[in-house]
Amino acid sequence: MSSDIEICNIALSRVAVTKAIASFTEHSKEAEQCRVFYGQLRDLVLQAFPWPFAESIVALADLGSPAPGWQYRYRYPANCLKVRDIVQPGWRGPLTADQQIPYKIGYDSGGRVIHTDQPEAVCRFTFRVEDSTFFDPQFADVLAWRLSMDLALPLAAKTDLVQFATQQYQMALTVAEASAFEEAQDDPEPESEFITVRA
Structure with a gap:
């Protein structure tokens, strides 16, 4: 590499x-x-x-106290460069247009958050890879x-x-x-x- x-x-x-x-x-x-x-x-x-070597899929941490218009508020994943999808637990296939779950990135005193209506949301995202041996x-x-x-x-x-x-x-x-x-x-x-x- x-x-x-x-x-x-x-x-x-x-x-x-x-x-x-x-x-x-x-x-x-x-x-x-x-x-x-x-x-x-x-x-x-x-x-x-969405480079495969830089992809991660994690369950999001529910912060409670959702913003108006949303049912859930989650902490933005650590080291995340770009959120690709919000999915249901156990989901692994590609999403069609009608399966995509709406979400919005916001901020609070602790940093970035993700607003969505999905319970137990899972996030597929690209994370920052700084070690070039993984490229x-x-x-x-x-x-x-x-x-x-x-x-x-x-x-x-x-x-x-x-x-x-x-x-x-x-x-x-x-x-x-x-x-x-x-x-x-x-x-x-x-x-x-x-x-x-x-x-």
Whole structure:
């Protein structure tokens, strides 16, 4: 798996910067720019898609005292970057449009909360992954392209490289999304009542 520094060096090379960095703390313009952008862009790429390696499903902690218009108020999951779905306990399949449970993110004195009408709610979310040894290789590739988008102007001063990196980022993200969908197998559809009766 790629390290943070390796991902940065890939991004630098993609915008024609030949000087590699050895750490975020070294005294160079390249290291300074990577240090400025890396953490924020890593989180943005994690939020861009429900990456399987960064997915968690947890039962939410009921806080009581629901807000007006809602039946329940839950604590926002720790280390959550983006809530994907609120589901019922035991639910694991993809949600159709009519199965999606309404929710809204809010705040109280303890931090972020989730308002919903679902009792015993379970949350599927993307969490912050800071250890690059857990990164999916395709995620590392997408992150390097995203980083190159922001490094192109301050380090290479070429707008055409920004456009090129943007196009490559979108393509890499599309490929990664398609690959991620191949890593899951949904439960088989139940047979219709008509077929069951005939059997």
